[in-house]
Amino acid sequence: MISTNVxxxxxxxxxxxxxxxxxxxxxxxxxxxxxxxQRYCNNHSYNRRTDRTAxxxxxxxxxxxxxxxxxxxxxxxxxxxxxxxxxGGAKYASNGVPDINADTMIKKCRDVSTxxxxxxxxxAVWLPGHIGVYIGDGLAVECTPSFRNCVQITSVQNMxxxxxxxxxxxxxxxxxxxxxxxxxxxxxxGPGAGAAQNKPEGAxxxxxxxxxxxxxxxxxxxxxxxxxxxxxxxxxxxxxxRGKYPRITPGHIVVGWKLEISK
Numbered sequence: 001m002i003s004t005n006v007x008x009x010x011x012x013x014x015x016x017x018x019x020x021x022x023x024x025x026x027x028x029x030x031x032x033x034x035x036x037x038q039r040y041c042n043n044h045s046y047n048r049r050t051d052r053t054a055x056x057x058x059x060x061x062x063x064x065x066x067x068x069x070x071x072x073x074x075x076x077x078x079x080x081x082x083x084x085x086x087x088g089g090a091k092y093a094s095n096g097v098p099d100i101n102a103d104t105m106i107k108k109c110r111d112v113s114t115x116x117x118x119x120x121x122x123x124a125v126w127l128p129g130h131i132g133v134y135i136g137d138g139l140a141v142e143c144t145p146s147f148r149n150c151v152q153i154t155s156v157q158n159m160x161x162x163x164x165x166x167x168x169x170x171x172x173x174x175x176x177x178x179x180x181x182x183x184x185x186x187x188x189x190g191p192g193a194g195a196a197q198n199k200p201e202g203a204x205x206x207x208x209x210x211x212x213x214x215x216x217x218x219x220x221x222x223x224x225x226x227x228x229x230x231x232x233x234x235x236x237x238x239x240x241x242r243g244k245y246p247r248i249t250p251g252h253i254v255v256g257w258k259l260e261i262s263k
Contacts, residue, residue: 001095002076005122005181011075012133012141013153015064019081021151023143024056024065028074029081029088032059036086040065055149064088066151068131069102071143072124076178097178102131109174116158116173117249120181121235125156125170134173137224137234138162138250160251162224212240212262217253224250230261237261 002008015021022032025046030036041053056065062083066074073090076097080089093099106112106126119125121136132142138159143151147166155162157169175181215226223234234250241248241259253259 001078003179005120005175005179008075008122008133008176008179009135009141012071012151013135015071015075015081016141016151016153019151020060020063021143022055022059022063022065023067023145023149025052025067026070027065027067028070028077028092029064029066029079029090030086031061031083031088032056032063032065033061033083036065066143068143069100069105071141071151072105072131072133072176073097073099095178102126102129105131105176106172106174108177110177112172112174114172116156116170117247119156119159119173120175122176122179122181123173124176125173127169127171132168132170137227139165140168140170142168156250158251159249162250212260215259215261217255217257217259219255221253221255223253226259226261230263232261232263236263 002011024040025044027040030040037056037059040047041056042048046052047056059065064081074087077090077092077094079087082089100108106124109124119134121134123134125132125134125140130142130144132140132154134140134156135153138156139153139162140156141151141153147154153165155165155167157167161167213230215230223237227234227237237259238248238250240262244260245254245257247254248257
């Protein structure tokens with residue numbers, strides 16, 4: 001059972017990166033076997049559209065169906081990627097998580113805000129009729145028919161564009177009431193930002209673990225490039241410098257700022 005924000009972000013990132021998925025309205029992780037294809041081709045007017053029915057019927061048996069809010073519910077209901085289980089291992093409306101839609105879920109969140117400077121890992125990100133989860137480093141996981149028609153990692157445009165990802169501007173964010181949020185929890189890097197976890201050979205000055213170094217922001221710098229240079233993450237840089245520079249976000253730094261960088 002998922003109990004923390006970091007666990008939720010890790011599981012969602014893993015689904016986006018390592019599982020075959022398809023956007024299927026009303027589906028919370030069912031594998032696309034013959035019986036489930038028949039069911040989901042007929043359960044909703046959206047799925048009954050000719051193009052959507054064709055996609056569902058063409059999916060392999062190891063493909064899992066989700067929609068945006070059912071991705072979050074399915075994972076919190078215990079989904080574990082089991083093709084032998086009708087819902088991939090999820091148990092409907094379990095673990096204290098009700099069957100609600102995206103617009104109701106954001107209303108149940110705590111600390112709902114339109115200020116994305118304070119967005120934390122594992123928070124829901126929302127716009128009318130659609131919801132995702134922030135996983136750190138300016139990235140979210142969402143299930144959408146847009147872009148790639150599946151569970152995918154996208155850039156949170158409110159925080160600046162992360163290169164290599166499709167981008168979405170959300171309207172609100174908030175803490176889901178079903179999990180705990182650890183103080184100072186680190187960000188979870190997406191695949192494009194994963195290189196920031198390990199310093200490339202010759203990419204920057206030597207830095208002992210826990211010993212900060214200073215970096216003066218130059219024209220053309222981005223937090224992703226700075227994080228990559230020093231072998232850290234964007235979220236760690238933002239968290240470590242927010243007291244000194246309250247306007248810092250993953251997509252906003254200013255030439256001349258002296259950033260303190262810690263691994």
